[in-house]
Amino acid sequence: MMETRLSSVLFLACCFVRAFGDDSPFVTTSQGRIVGTTLQFRPEGRPELHGAVDAYLGIPYAEPPVGPLRLRPPVAKSWSGELQAKMPGNPCPQPEIKMGKLSPIVRFAEDCLVLDVFVPQQVPSNAAVLVFIHGGGYFFGQGTIEELSPATTAVIGDVILVTMNYRLGALGFLSTGDDVIPGNFGLLDQQLALKWVRDNIQAFGGDPERVAIFGESAGSVSVNLQMLSPGSAGLFRGAIMESGNPHSPLSTTDHRKVAFALGKLLGCERDTSEELLQCLQKVEDIDSIIKSQQEGLAKEFGYGILLAPVVDGSFLPDQPAELYAKGAINDAVSIIGSNANEGMLGFTMLFPDNTDEAPFINSATYDAYYPMFGSIISTEPIVANAVKLMYTDPTCTDGPGCNYVEALSQMSGDFSFVCPADKTARAYTQAGRKVYRYFMTHDPTTKISGPSWLKANHGEEIPFVFGLPLVGLPSDDYPTTEDEVRMSIRTIKYWSNLAKTGNPNLSSLDAELTDEEKQTEWPLFTVEGLEYKDLTPDMLNGRGIKARECRFFNEFVPQLIKTAEDAKKCKESSSKWTQDGSSDSETCTKDKCPEVPEE
Structure with a gap:
C-alpha cells in the first residue's frame, strides 16, 4: 500500500x-x-x-x-x-x-x-x-x-x-x-x-x-x-x-513570549532560553508540538x-x-x-461550504467582519471609516441589496498583497535593480x-x-x-x-x-x-496596478494613523481638555501637543 x-x-x-x-x-x-x-x-x-x-x-x-x-x-x-x-x-x-x-x-x-x-x-x-x-x-x-x-x-x-x-x-x-x-x-x-x-x-x-x-x-x-x-x-x-x-x-506578536508560552504548553516551563532549548530538544512527540502551536498558541494570542x-x-x-x-x-x-x-483567500475560511455562489454580506455584516480583515491595518475608527469610504460602492450603501463581499475582498487583498508589492518594486528599482x-x-x-x-x-x-x-x-x-x-x-x-x-x-x-x-x-x-x-x-x-488604492494605503493611511495617534496623545496629555471632550485650540494645535504638567 x-x-x-x-x-x-x-x-x-x-x-x-x-x-x-x-x-x-x-x-x-x-x-x-x-x-x-x-x-x-x-x-x-x-x-x-x-x-x-x-x-x-x-x-x-x-x-x-x-x-x-x-x-x-x-x-x-x-x-x-x-x-x-x-x-x-x-x-x-x-x-x-x-x-x-x-x-x-x-x-x-x-x-x-x-x-x-x-x-x-x-x-x-x-x-x-x-x-x-x-x-x-x-x-x-x-x-x-x-x-x-x-x-x-x-x-x-x-x-x-x-x-x-x-x-x-x-x-x-x-x-x-x-x-x-x-x-x-x-x-x-x-x-x-x-x-x-x-x-x-x-x-x-x-x-x-x-x-x-x-x-x-x-x-x-x-x-x-x-x-x-x-x-x-x-x-x-x-x-x-x-x-x-x-x-x-x-x-507583530512578541516572539519571546510565544516561545516561552509554547514551552509551557509542552511541559517545558523554564526561566531561561538555554533551559527552554534543552527541554524542547528532548520533546519526542512531534504531534504535540504541532497541536500546541496551532491550537494552544491560538487560544492565548489569537489566530494569526x-x-x-x-x-x-x-x-x-x-x-x-x-x-x-x-x-x-x-x-x-x-x-x-x-x-x-x-x-478572496479570507472567504475560503469564512465560508468553506459555500461552493455554489458567492456569499452575501450586508453593511452590518461588513462592520462585524471588518475587525477580522481590517485590524491588521489599524484599529483607529477614523481609519476604518476611511477604508470603508474608499472601497464601498457609493451608489449602493446600506441598502438591503448591497453586497459588500467585493469591498472586503479588495480592501484585504490590496493591503496585504497588491500594495506591499508596489512598495517592494519601487524600493528595488530605486536601489538600481531591474x-x-x-x-x-x-x-x-x-x-x-x-x-x-x-x-x-x-x-x-x-x-x-x-x-x-x-x-x-x-x-x-x-x-x-x-x-x-x-x-x-x-x-x-x-x-x-x-x-x-x-x-x-x-x-x-x-x-x-x-x-x-x-x-x-x-x-x-x-x-x-x-x-x-x-x-x-x-x-x-x-x-x-491599483495605483489609486496603493497611494491610499502606502501614503495616506500611514499619515491618517499618525494624525489619529497624535490627536489621542494630545488629548491624553493636555490638562486643559474639558469634561465634554472639547479642547482649548491654543493648547492643542496640529503642530504641537502640550506636555504633561509636572506634579
Whole structure:
C-alpha cells in the first residue's frame, strides 16, 4: 500500500509514465552517485510537447534536524557511496490541511530537509535552473505536490527545476529573540539548499551562474528575504515573487513570549532560553508540538501568523524597510506580482461550504467582519471609516441589496498583497535593480482553491506556472480552455527565460523577438511609468496596478494613523481638555501637543 502511494505521489496518470528497468538515470557528485528515475511526459493530444524527464527525488541537503540539531541552524548532509533518489522525501512536520483540489503528502517527519531535481532529457548543456520555494504561511506546505508536477515546467521551460522542503512552524521559526533560539531556521534551510544547488547542479547539467528562485505567498516572502540576506548574495541571478513580500503583514506578536508560552504548553516551563532549548530538544512527540502551536498558541494570542521570520542580526540584519532604504538588496533581476482577487483567500475560511455562489454580506455584516480583515491595518475608527469610504460602492450603501463581499475582498487583498508589492518594486528599482511586474486579472475556468466565485484568488497563478492547464487533474475535475493552455505556456517561458537570460522576454542572449512578441514585450518597471504585464491569455501590458488604492494605503493611511495617534496623545496629555471632550485650540494645535504638567 505504501509503495503504491509513493509511486503515484508525483506523477499524473494522464501525462507521466514511470520507466522501470535497469536503465535508471544517474549523476555523479563530489559525494557520490545519485540514482534517479525517468518520467515519460505524455500530455494527451499534444504530441509536440512529449518528452522525458529524469527525476532525482528526496535528496538530503542537510542532516536531520533532530535532538541537538533541533531549533539550530541546518548542518550540510554528509554521505558517500550511492544514493537511491527514486522516491520523494518526507514533508516537514505540519498540521494536516486540505489544500483546495490539491493532495499533499501527509507522512510528515523531522527528517525532511530534502530536495527534488527534475532534468529534461533534451535540456541543453549548462542549462538554466529554476528553484521553487513553497508557500503555506510558514506552517504548512511542501516542495512538490502530486497535481503540480515540476516536471511539466521543466519540459515546457527547457530548464532544470529544483524544489525543496524546509522546516515549518515552531520547528522552523520559533525565536527567543536572542542567540540561543534566534529563529529563521526555515530560511536558513532554504539558503543551505541554494548552496547545495550552487555546489552540485553542474553534475545534473545545470549552470550555477544561471539560477532563478521563485515562490508564492510565504514562499514569495522567503524569496524577498533571500534577496535581503547577505549570506544569499551570489546564489541566484533572478528572483520571482508571487503574492508575498516583507511589507505584507505578518506577525507583530512578541516572539519571546510565544516561545516561552509554547514551552509551557509542552511541559517545558523554564526561566531561561538555554533551559527552554534543552527541554524542547528532548520533546519526542512531534504531534504535540504541532497541536500546541496551532491550537494552544491560538487560544492565548489569537489566530494569526505567530511563528514567522524575525530580524536576527545575521540572516536578516535589519528590518526590510531599513534594508530597502539603504539599498542593501542582493543583485538579481526580479519579477514581482499579485492577483486581482487576493482578498478572496479570507472567504475560503469564512465560508468553506459555500461552493455554489458567492456569499452575501450586508453593511452590518461588513462592520462585524471588518475587525477580522481590517485590524491588521489599524484599529483607529477614523481609519476604518476611511477604508470603508474608499472601497464601498457609493451608489449602493446600506441598502438591503448591497453586497459588500467585493469591498472586503479588495480592501484585504490590496493591503496585504497588491500594495506591499508596489512598495517592494519601487524600493528595488530605486536601489538600481531591474524589476518586471505582473498582475493576474484572468479569472481561471477552474480554481484550485475552491468555487468559481473566488475569481483570480490568492495562489491561482500557481497552476499556470506549473502547467496544470496542459495536463489537468487525475479525476478529470479541472476543465480548462485552449486560451489557458496558451497562457500557461507563456507564463512558464517568462519564468524560465528569467533564469536563462535575466529577461523574461528572451530565451537566449542572441535571440530576437518576433513582430508579434514585440507588440506585447514585457516592459521593465519604472517608478515613473509603473509598467506591468497583465497575466491573461492575451498578455497585454498596462500601467499603474491599483495605483489609486496603493497611494491610499502606502501614503495616506500611514499619515491618517499618525494624525489619529497624535490627536489621542494630545488629548491624553493636555490638562486643559474639558469634561465634554472639547479642547482649548491654543493648547492643542496640529503642530504641537502640550506636555504633561509636572506634579
